[in-house]
Amino acid sequence: MCDTCGCGDPNLVPVEVHESLFAANDRVAAHNREHFRGHGVLALNLMGSPGSGKTAVLEATARARTGIRIAAVSGDLATDLDARRLEAAGIPARTITTGSACHLDAEMVHRALHHVDLDQLDVFVVENVGNLVCPAVYDLGQHANVVALSVTEGEDKPLKYPVMFRKADLVLLTKCDLAPHLGVDFDALHRALEATMPEPRWISFSARTGEGMEAWLAWLSGRRVTAAPAAAAAR
Amino acid sequence: MCDTCGCGDPNLVPVEVHESLFAANDRVAAHNREHFRGHGVLALNLMGSPGSGKTAVLEATARARTGIRIAAVSGDLATDLDARRLEAAGIPARTITTGSACHLDAEMVHRALHHVDLDQLDVFVVENVGNLVCPAVYDLGQHANVVALSVTEGEDKPLKYPVMFRKADLVLLTKCDLAPHLGVDFDALHRALEATMPEPRWISFSARTGEGMEAWLAWLSGRRVTAAPAAAAAR
Numbered sequence: 390m391c392d393t394c395g396c397g398d399p400n401l402v403p404v405e406v407h408e409s410l411f412a413a414n415d416r417v418a419a420h421n422r423e424h425f426r427g428h429g430v431l432a433l434n435l436m437g438s439p440g441s442g443k444t445a446v447l448e449a450t451a452r453a454r455t456g457i458r459i460a461a462v463s464g465d466l467a468t469d470l471d472a473r474r475l476e477a478a479g480i481p482a483r484t485i486t487t488g489s490a491c492h493l494d495a496e497m498v499h500r501a502l503h504h505v506d507l508d509q510l511d512v513f514v515v516e517n518v519g520n521l522v523c524p525a526v527y528d529l530g531q532h533a534n535v536v537a538l539s540v541t542e543g544e545d546k547p548l549k550y551p552v553m554f555r556k557a558d559l560v561l562l563t564k565c566d567l568a569p570h571l572g573v574d575f576d577a578l579h580r581a582l583e584a585t586m587p588e589p590r591w592i593s594f595s596a597r598t599g600e601g602m603e604a605w606l607a608w609l610s611g612r613r614v615t616a617a618p619a620a621a622a623a624r
Numbered sequence: 625m626c627d628t629c630g631c632g633d634p635n636l637v638p639v640e641v642h643e644s645l646f647a648a649n650d651r652v653a654a655h656n657r658e659h660f661r662g663h664g665v666l667a668l669n670l671m672g673s674p675g676s677g678k679t680a681v682l683e684a685t686a687r688a689r690t691g692i693r694i695a696a697v698s699g700d701l702a703t704d705l706d707a708r709r710l711e712a713a714g715i716p717a718r719t720i721t722t723g724s725a726c727h728l729d730a731e732m733v734h735r736a737l738h739h740v741d742l743d744q745l746d747v748f749v750v751e752n753v754g755n756l757v758c759p760a761v762y763d764l765g766q767h768a769n770v771v772a773l774s775v776t777e778g779e780d781k782p783l784k785y786p787v788m789f790r791k792a793d794l795v796l797l798t799k800c801d802l803a804p805h806l807g808v809d810f811d812a813l814h815r816a817l818e819a820t821m822p823e824p825r826w827i828s829f830s831a832r833t834g835e836g837m838e839a840w841l842a843w844l845s846g847r848r849v850t851a852a853p854a855a856a857a858a859r
Contacts, residue, residue, distance in 0.1 A: 406641060439673045439756045439785060440777025466757065468783050489787070491726065491757035519784070520757055521674045522701065522726035541776040541799070542675025548703050549754070550674060552724070564776070570805050 414527055417495035421502065421530025428507035429616030431609070432515070434529050436553065437537035438546075439519030442563035444471045445596035446537055446605075447514060451478040453602055457609060461514040462501045464493040471516060481505075492524040493517050499530075512609060521546065525553040533558040533612060540564050540573045547581040554585040559592070559608055566595040649762055652730035656737065656765025663742035664851030666844070667750070669764050671788065672772035673781075674754030677798035679706045680831035681772055681840075682749060686713040688837055692844060696749040697736045699728040706751060716740075727759040728752050734765075747844065756781065760788040768793040768847060775799050775808045782816040789820040794827065794843055801830040 425432040435443050447461060460481040463471035466488060475482035483504060485497050498515055505513065515531060517524040525534070536557040538546060541564055547554040554560070560582060568575075575593075583589045592608070594601035660667040670678050682696060695716040698706035701723060710717035718739060720732050733750055740748065750766060752759040760769070771792040773781060776799055782789040789795070795817060803810075810828075818824045827843070829836035 438675060438754070438777075439781055440774070465784050467786050468780070470780050470784065491755070518757070519673070520726070520755060522753070522755055523758070539675070539776065541774065541802070542673075545703070545705050546674055549700050549705065551702050567776070567802065567805060570802060 414495045417499050418528035418530040421495055421499055422532070423530075424502065425507065425513060425530060425532065426614060426617050428510070429614050430507050430510045431512045431533075431612050431614045432529075432531045433512065434515050434517060434524070434531040434534045435537065436517045436521075436524045436534065436557075437519065437563075438521045438539070438542060441519065441537040441539045441542065442561075442596060443516050443519070443537045444474050446561060446563065446594065447475055447480055447516065448478040449596035449599070449602060450605070451475075451480050453599075453606065455606055457606070458509060458511045459514060460505055460510050460512075461516055462498065462505075463516040464497070464518045466490075466518065475516075487518060491518055491520050491522075492527055493529060494527050495529050511613065521550040521553050525556045532614060536560045537563045540568050540578070541571060544574050544578040544581055547578075547585040551585050554582065555587060557586055558588070559590050560586070561592055561594040561601070561605065563594050563596065565593045565600050566598045649730045652734050653763035653765040656730055656734055657767070658765075659737065660742065660748060660765060660767065661849060661852050663745070664849050665742050665745050666747045666768075666847050666849045667764075667766045668747065669750050669752060669759070669766040669769045670772065671752045671756075671759045671769065671792075672754065672798075673756045673774070673777060676754065676772040676774045676777065677796075677831060678751050678754070678772045679709050681796060681798065681829065682710055682715055682751065683713040684831035684834070684837060685840070685844075686710075686715050688834075688841065690841055692841070693744060693746045694749060695740055695745050695747075696751055697733065697740075698751040699732070699753045701725075701753065710751075722753060726753055726755050726757075727762055728764060729762050730764050746848065756785040756788050760791045767849060771795045772798045775803050775813070776806060779809050779812040779816055782813075782820040786820050789817065790822065792821055793823070794825050795821070796827055796829040796836070796840065798829050798831065800828045800835050801833045 437443050461475050462483050462485050464485045469484040472482040472484040483501055515529055534556050538560050540562055582591055592601045592604045672678050696710050697718050697720050699720045704719040707717040707719040718736055750764055769791050773795050775797055817826055827836045827839045
């Protein structure tokens with residue numbers, strides 16, 4: 390089992406350890422979700438490989454000046470570089486330093502929420518640790534999973550990392566401006582997404598050129614959460 | 625703890641579970657290493673993010689027709705795409721399908737070795753699961769760790785994923801042909817590597833143009849392992 394993250398061969402990890410950790414995580418995730426809903430805040434779990442452009446998506450969204458009020462937490466093993474980039478772009482952000490863990494869990498997000506005024510928000514983004522495997526498995530209390538998949542990563546990634554793409558509600562095909570230099574086979578990429586995602590939905594996106602921004606903002610608007618006052622008192 | 629990989633918040637995973645798994649893994653890793661050394665085979669653990677170009681490095685190495693006899697195993701959650709690419713390039717290769725786990729462990733490699741004739745090899749490459757966190761933690765019995773870091777991933781990755789880069793003996797800065805389209809700040813990237821790697825060593829590499837191939841082959845030659853006959857009988 391990982392010194393850093395607790396990863397292990399699932400055959401070697403006692404089943405009861407798995408189950409109790411999952412049950413504990415799911416309870417906190419349900420609490421987080423209730424909390425977001427109570428304040429009418431859409432919560433997103435933004436995942437993807439290291440360097441897939443998760444932070445750049447949020448920076449570009451902030452630059453679009455849509456009036457959508459966004460805040461974020463960024464998970465990383467070390468450094469607060471992403472949160473500083475987001476703050477500089479106008480998105481209030483905090484860092485969750487995992488030190489070792491290769492993903493965020495519901496309790497980490499819950500602790501971070503104590504520093505966030507949800508009444509001032511429309512969208513709360515959890516920018517997960519860069520990892521195309523483990524983050525998909527933990528419920529954080531989000532309403533939707535968004536995966537940033539850079540076109541530089543290759544067309545086969547949905548097939549090779551199916552756990553992540555089975556859980557994705559939306560895939561942003563980032564760095565599309567680089568596609569002409571790569572010879573990306575978009576048909577193959579789309580087929581891989583269709584073969585893996587239960588409800589295939591993707592947007593070709595470039596933080597640099599603005600490609601896909603309109604579709605991304607329309608998707609965000611369509612996902613808006615209406616506050617449920619009764620639940621708001623649940624905290 | 626992950627349904628897929630056993631990842632968990634290290635604070636929640638019992639210490640004794642950690643320790644017994646690590647001890648078991650290290651025993652098998654030592655056995656693997658003895659085995660490689662007995663046959664005079666250099667064993668490499670090739671790691672990097674999804675889409676960082678690990679397979680492409682090996683394909684390009686095969687195309688260079690150096691006479692170095694290489695075989696490989698490729699770890700992936702699903703598909704045998706990488707092993708098929710390697711076979712097509714002339715590198716005997718097998719797939720280790722992890723199904724769920726986000727990294728390989730020594731036992732998985734040990735089982736794969738039963739199908740490999742080490743007497744016919746100079747170099748055995750374990751192409752790990754695409755993941756910049758967990759694979760660094762497990763000893764597989766390799767002699768050296770090579771990390772493929774694509775220049776598309778951003779200059780900050782060594783700082784943000786220090787566990788991986790602290791363990792790296794060599795970093796291949798892959799997809800260097802794309803650098804002009806990205807505005808890569810190589811000074812910042814090199815500083816990040818120097819700040820993280822105990823003995824900083826990197827090669828700018830492009831599987832497409834051949835940049836860095838000569839330096840990579842020289843590094844490989846410098847690492848050649850001489851057979852230790854006494855150990856060869858240890859199996």
